[in-house]
Amino acid sequence: MAELIRDITLCILFAWALGLAAHFLRQPLILAYLVAGFIIGPYGTGWVHTRESINTISELGLIFMLFMIGLEIDLKKIVRAGRVILFGSGGQLVGGCLLGIAFFMAIGLPMGKGGFDALYLCIACALSSTVIIVKVLYEKRELDTLPGRITLGILVLQDIFAILFLAVQPSLDNLQISIVLLSIGRVVVLVAVALVLSRYVLPPLFHRVARRPELVLLGALAWCFLIGEIAEKLHLSREMGSLVAGVSLSTFPYALDVTAKVTTLRDFFITLFFVALGMTIPIPSLSVVGFALVIAAFTVVSRLVTTFVPLYLMKQGLRASLLPALNLAQISEFSLVVIQVGIAAGHLSTATSSAVSFAFVVLAVLSTFMITQSDPICRWSIPLLKRMGLRDLDHVGVDGxxxxxxxxxxxxxxxxxxxxxxxxxxxxxxxxxxxxxxxxxxxxxxxxxxxxxxxxxxxxxxxxxxxxxxxxxxxxxxxxxxxxxxxxxxxxxxxxxxxxxxxxxxxxxxxxxxxxxxxxxxxxxxxxxxxxxxxxxxxxxxxxxxxxxxxxxxxxxxxxxxxxxxxxxxxxxxx
Incomplete structure (x- = not known):
């Protein structure tokens, strides 16, 4: 226990120090946390080397991270999502996965027989970073613009897609229709139990303690761990349960109050998760760095293709089709969660995991710049696209x-x-x-x-x-x-x-x-x-x-x- 407390102390100290540096250099904080973990981890200075400490820190951070992601998923907005967002996200996810499977299998990655590197990579590359996108779009005041709303809508549906994958993931070694249906059935039971309790049991309880912030916080944490344990009993995972716990709470009247109370604690444990993730990244070989650059390049190109094309075909115009594609051109922190789950299940190699982590870092920096400069990029790109024969909405006037x-x-x-x-x-x-x-x-x-x-x-x-x-x-x-x-x-x-x-x-x-x-x-x-x-x-x-x-x-x-x-x-x- 004493060693675990010492390890957490080191995590927080280095995360804070490098976080300050990242803030002054205007770089993503997640990048600072990963570097902090690498420095103090077994592949760096070795100050934190106990595998049990790393696993405990990582699992706690992951549970809270998924709980907060669930809290921020607005089911009502998904139901009200317009045709553009639904078809745009569908095209991006389906197209991204198909392109990913084809590309990664073509370069020799396994798909089946115990190795699912190609599958995990295609899923990881299909998801975009909510943390990076929301932060930069908020600073640019573009969350309420049409491209901003399309981007956020696609992000929400990406999270739903990741939930479905996590439901099927434990059965990948023996992927049969009956087993997949059983896994989905367990998820349905878990979601049903969580929604019923959050609708009929939690509201009166939270109403009685609404003026006691410490009880609201404690109740939210108890709910998170309760649904996590129910998920474990259903042969799912605690991480899956924490995500469902967050989604179910997002639908009830005190969701905003709960989110506000849990935010500080969330930031603490999310920091621990990314620092722990950084500890698992070995010193890269040239082959791993090269593979990471390939993953990063594929992610950007595939996102431009699978996001731009559906939106353009739905007559959104060149600008409103290109901006969401630029906004979404990075790998999600949720992708790192998926990769970590795959590593724990023995479904992919550590070399692939390391390459994805490095690709995440590269794209975190690159996409921050791309989103910040998205308007000049569009102004340069649109005339080029027109010369290539693509028509914008100004091709024909109102009267034809x-x-x-x-x-x-x-x-x-x-x-x-x-x-x-x-x-x-x-x-x-x-x-x-x-x-x-x-x-x-x-x-x-x-x-x-x-x-x-x-x-x-x-x-x-x-x-x-x-x-x-x-x-x-x-x-x-x-x-x-x-x-x-x-x-x-x-x-x-x-x-x-x-x-x-x-x-x-x-x-x-x-x-x-x-x-x-x-x-x-x-x-x-x-x-x-x-x-x-x-x-x-x-x-x-x-x-x-x-x-x-x-x-x-x-x-x-x-x-x-x-x-x-x-x-x-x-x-x-x-x-």
Whole structure:
């Protein structure tokens, strides 16, 4: 016990020290944890060398990691997932696995007779990193964009796919239909028990202790280990049980509170898992490094093929098809879990496991850069793809004519960029002055906006508003009113000040209305040539003040009824 405590102390100290270095160098923390484990592990300094300590630390970390992954899986979102996400994720997973099996068997990896290296690798390469993607997209404020939502939807369905694989994995040595069905049946029993208990037993218990944070935390941990033990009794694994425990808790009312309470503990044990994983990575030979680079290259290429193609065939446009492919081009931390489970079962070699770990490290660094620079990469790639013969949504206009100069000419009002403010504006025009819609043209590169506006008979041009050619095609030169309704935080490759300068250089007489995120931006946008600048926070403040006054006058119910009636009359393009 004393040796285990010493080993955990070393894990945390080195993880913290290298985590600080990774933070200052803007590298993924997971990479720092793996390196920390390698340094103190048996292949590094040897300060932690006891196999029992490494296994205990790894299993605890893995159980908590899968429990938290389960908590973050929103089953309701999966049920509501649109056709694009369902078919996109299906194409990515099925295509990735088929390509993976074919490729890894072609290079000589075993598939059956005790060795399943090709199968585990194809599964590992089909999964993407939730930790890396969510972190970078959050920092870029792209989680709520269409490519961001598609990316997150595919990530959730990847997790479901991994759950199914973990259910079948114990039976790989004797893979018969009856055994597979038995394994799936055990999973169904486990999920049913967990869902019934989480729906009818846990809510009243958690309700009674909701004001006692320590009991909420203890209850969540007890639930995690209880379902893990039930899974063990069903000849599944504790790790599988912890994942199901998390998924079942994600559906009940206190999921958010439980997640908040468990997060700190989760971070502690996830750190231990990745440090323990780093301890198992031997000093690589040239062959292992070469194999890791092959795995990394295959992952990037296969992700581009299996993600881009389905989305492009569903007419999402080049940009909205390419961005999710770039976002997903890495190996998941869940892949490392799958590989570790395979090693424990004796299904694949340690050389393959080491190569996957190194490929994970390479892609963690590379994909962070790719996601950060995804917009410039798209701007460079799209013209190349067009020269290769791929058509974008701007190939044909709303009325069927080819996209070209003067395409938007004759429209008095041009809206550059389309987000929720523009959606609300069109709804308001439709409600108060429908004839004005005939004078409006919208320019945006969101395929959902393009198809919805086109279906409603509105004039819409597919294009990037930061591109001068797009502005020329949109008929900016002849417009009388030009509206920039997208805030700087959502604009890619430009901001409102730069856009106003572009617009003003093309049209010196139009009235230009722009948007400012910050009060300090207003003078700069006016100096760039804007005639009027809206600041959304001011209108929001007025609405909040009117709500406060309604409360003081005992008129809040009447105000709510007026708002409900107004919302019922609106038919917006974006929800």
């Amino acid at each position: 004519e080819a996209h070209g100069d003067g395409h938007g000419a004759g429209r008095r009002i041009v809206i550059l960029g389309f987000f929720r403010s523009a959606s609300a504006l069109l709804s308001e025009i439709e409600r108060q002055n429908p004839s004005l819609l005939e004078q409006v043209s919208v320019v945006d590169f969101n395929p959902v906006v393009f198809s919805n506006l086109k279906a409603r008979g509105l004039h819409v041009i597919y294009g990037d508003i930061s591109n001068v050619d797009t502005l020329l095609h949109a008929g900016i030169a002849s417009a009388e009113i030009i509206i920039l309704s997208v805030p700087d935080s959502l604009l890619k490759g430009a901001n409102n000040e730069k856009l106003v300068r572009h617009v003003r250089s093309l049209n010196t007489t139009a009235k230009v209305i722009a948007t400012a995120d910050f009060l300090s931006d207003v003078p700069d946008i006016y100096a760039a040539g804007a005639d009027y600048v809206t600041v959304p926070r001011i209108s929001d403040a007025r609405e909040l003040l009117s709500a406060i006054e309604a409360v003081d006058d005992s008129l809040l119910d009447e105000k709510k009824a007026e708002l409900d009636q107004l919302l019922a009359e609106r038919r917006e393009v974006l929800p």
